Amino acid sequence: MAKAPWYREHRVALDVTIAVAFGLLDTGMTLIHATWWPDHPGTLAWVMLGVQALACGSLAIRRIAPLTVIGVLGAFTLAVTLLISPVGALTPAHDENSWAPLSTMLAAYGPLFYHRNRKTALVALAAFTVVVMRPWDPSLTPMTIGLLRTAVGPLLALYFDARRRMVCALVERAERAEREQHLLAEQARTEERARLAIEMHDVVTHRVSLMVLQAGALRVTAKDEATRQAAEDLRAAGCQALDELRDVVGILRDPSDGDHTPSVGGFDDLVTESIAVGIPTELIQEGDPALASPVVGRIAYRVLREALTNVRKHAPGARVTVRVEYGEAQLRLTVHNTPPTSRPSIALTGSGSGLGIPHLRQRAELVQGKLRAGPSPDGGFSVEATLPAHVPTAELTV
Structure with missing residues (x-):
């Protein structure tokens, strides 16, 4: 397996380094009057400069809490704007500058790329853009700079997110072809x-x-x-x-003779047969059975048939619960029986070859699935099969 790139193995260190770099960059730009710094800074200006450095430091958590970073930088930008006008506690050297630090551009990248709820991310970015642009104090230069800072990040995030999805799709297709x-x-x-x-x-x-x-x-x-x-x-x-x-x-x-083993549609018949011979059996199905390919359905049918047969042989009087979960990626079948209420018949327990479960495990592994069988904590027995929902060679005999 190829070694992961260094920046993926040391993400925390990389994010801290980026936060420190932007903090120093914004501090330098502020001191050269590129943002809100006054000609004659007082105590408040120096305090706000320190607060700005701390706010830029929030970039270190932009991956895990992108909305928090937006909130911190947005709150600082709004505080500086209010101190300039209407409070008048700060008087910037250049009125046409943007009061927001440059870190806002990287912060705007995070919500659309790292946050799962895109609607919430868009609302947060809209509010952030309003604070950075200062539309209540209309001036072409700061509004243009503010819009660019809050638009470039989201556009890059959308691009990289689409690229990431495309790469994942290509990897999945390659894995499917390999399988x-x-x-x-x-x-x-x-x-x-x-x-x-x-x-x-x-x-x-x-x-x-x-x-x-x-x-x-x-x-x-x-x-x-x-x-x-x-x-x-x-x-x-x-x-x-x-x-x-x-x-x-x-x-x-x-x-070429064909495999006439029923698929998932035969589960009801197996459960009905089990009930007919005196074994209380409950079938619970979740999802759409059509998601399971024919090959997977036949394997799941064999697993259920073998499990119910073993219950009849080894656990007389037990109750059986069959749960089938159909998903887009996998099919999960669980057969659980309670402890038997009487001793099993020696003639029945000795009639099999003892290779039913091992053979089914081999069939499951053939399609990259898993099968687990063993005693359960309540004294009963459980058989659990996890199979991929889709197998490309639908005509494979399994």
């Missing part, structure tokens, strides 16, 4: 494994079939009972091996 490439490569590997398994099936079944036929022939032609019984046992074992091999290869069927 699609990963899925296509994984699909190719799966198809190759299935092809090799089918070829192995053809070879092995051919040889085992010959063994079965020969054992059957030996059973017919053998003269003693022991030989006939051994031949029958061999024939029966061969037939069983053929059946098991056919079942295994059937799992690795050709993807």
